Amino acid sequence: MLERFFRLAENGTTVRTEVIAGLTTFLTMSYIIFVNPEILSSTGMDRSSVFVATCLAAALGSAVMALLANWPIGMAPGMGLNAFFAFTVVGALGFSWQQALGAVFISGIIFVLLTVTGVRSWLIAGIPQSLRSAIAAGIGLFLGIIALKNAGIVVDNPATLVGLGDLRGTGPLLAIAGFFVIAALDALRVKGSILIGILAVTVLSWITGVSAFNGVVAMPPSISPTFLQLDIAGALHGGLVHVILVFVLVEVFDATGTLIGVAKRARLIEKGKPNRLGRALLADSTAIVAGSLLGTSSTTAYVESASGVQAGGRTGLTALVISALFLASLFISPLAGSVPTYATAPALLYVACLMMRELVEVEWEELTEAAPAAITALAMPFTYSIANGLAFGFISYVVLKALTGKWRDIHPATLIVAVLFIIRFAFFAE
DSSP: OHHHHHTTTTTTOOHHHHHHHHHHHHHHHTTHHHHHHHHHGGGTOOHHHHHHHHHHHHHHHHHHIIIIIOOOOOEEEOTTHHHIIIIIIIIITOOOHHHHHHHHHHHHHHHHHHHHHTHHHHHHHHSOHHHHHHHHHHHHHHHHHHHHHHHTSEEEETTTEEEEOOTTSHHHHHHHHHHHHHHHHHHTTOTTHHHHHHHHHHHHHHHHTSSOOOOSOOOOOOOTTTTTOOOHHHHTSGGGHHHHHHHHHHHHHHHHHHHHHHHHHTTOSOTTSOOOHHHHHHHHHHHHHHHHHHTOSOEEEOTTHHHHHHTTOOSHHHHHHHHHHHHHGGGGHHHHHTOOHHHHHHHHHHHHHHHGGGGGGSOTTSHHHHHHHHHHHHHHHHTTOHHHHHHHHHHHHHHHHHHTTOGGGOOHHHHHHHHHHHHHHHHOOO
16 A cells, blocks of 8 residues: 555655654654744743644644655744744734734745745745845854853843853753754764754753653643634734745745755656656645644744655655654653753754855855845844844845846846835834
């Protein structure tokens, strides 16, 4: 049955290879079941419910990818967008988490429509490569400052805005140790390095008394505090229009780039051969809608899926194994609740480091490309907002190209996004 449905022989793989690939990908991306509840619970959302929603959204998204597209790509709530949801939309702008979930739902519906109509492909083609790379790097910087703040390494300083925390404290020392463990293990190509780092710091925090051990296995907690709690009417409030725009833009760039990148590595997209890219794009866009209903931020394709592809994964059976493992994770809620901030902070910081690599793709020799890219990346952490980074980047790109007479470099998609952000600053300023 598995052979017929997933066409294993046709794709040059076996059930054993696919299972190993699924386990490998799960180990590399399972850190999200600890990190996502930590981030979203800062908005007032019930942490246990977010844990369940995270596992279910990842399981559902991965299953849809497996059954609809037959691609070996895992899905889960995305890093960066969860931070934007918690720290910008709710924390800085003051909207409720229910309204933020409503915004995610609306962005998901728009995302599905963009995919079905082909506008998504037009939008991707129209955004300059330098800005796309800068967006990824800027989100990395944003995650980095959040991680350093959560670890107590960076603190508020009235004289210099930010300053260095007390590195002799137990919490910061645990976070620093966790970062080195994760980075060293990943450099040695150990599978699940981020997860191992989180668990190692968690155990040390129990030993040092920083956090309490609540157990490992139990029946899944209730999802009712977050399930169907989204406020769609509230999300249509004028102040959330630009938030929905940012969700859509980041979802488009992040998910599409990941899907195409991993698929190319698995040789699922080759010239002259039929591919299932359209189905994969539809699968990841529908997963966003489902995640918002469950009670979590935007679900997206995970670049960690490349580790499973490296292990031989070529079909949706890999993604189905990932889905099953996320469902099994529902029974470790006590362990997830025992993970302190000092254990998730180094994971955030390491992911931030990986995302910074995107800056090498910027065309630094061309100032009208380099300056907007730099502004995009810098504005995200320094204004504590992914939205502002996107806005500054798109607007500065259009203005600089226009002032230097390079109108032909401005794609209509870029111009439209820039105009939308100008309208946002003019009429919907916080």
